[in-house]
């Protein structure tokens with residue numbers, strides 16, 4: 001079931017788009033099934049669950065933290081995390097940098113934009129992102145690498161709203177890229193699209209989709 005579902009999703013994703021299999025709440029057995037079908041990138045949204053699964057599963061899995069991250073929990077994932085998707089403050093970046101340094105690593109991060117109409121969703125505005133990137137403190141963070149942007153669309157069946165929000169995120173990506181990362185090829189990712197909207201997201205320029213229930217079943 002999982003491997004068939006995985007292949008259905010894979011067949012809808014072009015090769016230049018990265019698939020993050022979102023395994024939150026699912027048991028390690030399910031992750032192993034996807035692993036055996038050659039999936040190597042998995043996303044989780046809770047630190048404790050992520051740490052336990054990382055410990056129990058093969059070490060060549062690339063773990064992504066996709067959920068809201070509290071500064072005081074960064075230390076638990078800093079030794080192994082490959083990408084943190086939802087960075088939404090300078091304070092958090094400073095802490096990620098500190099823990100990355102302790103572990104002698106550089107940790108890749110995406111800046112989360114608020115693109116949905118619901119105010120329950122986390123994320124930054126364009127001016128807040130610019131404030132972070134222009135701050136003196138940011139310039140001194142040597143153990144983080146900002147590799148792109150991330151966002152979540154409004155939870156609605158109205159595809160036009162979702163499309164417009166993804167379009168906005170794609171536009172923010174280009175604004176930030178041209179102003180701050182023009183000569184930095186690492187800044188390349190737009191993480192957008194989940195089970196309900198990843199096809200629209202890809203049409204609008206997503207380079208990384210985070211798909212859970214379409215692979216592992218509903219939660």
Ligand SMILES: *Cc1c(COP(=O)(O)O)cnc(C)c1O
Pocket residue numbers: 022024045066067152193194195196210211212213214
């Ligand atoms: C749960 C989650 C997903 C995946 O959601 P599905 O609808 O199950 O595909 C993607 N991104 C984030 C941030 C999530 O928390």
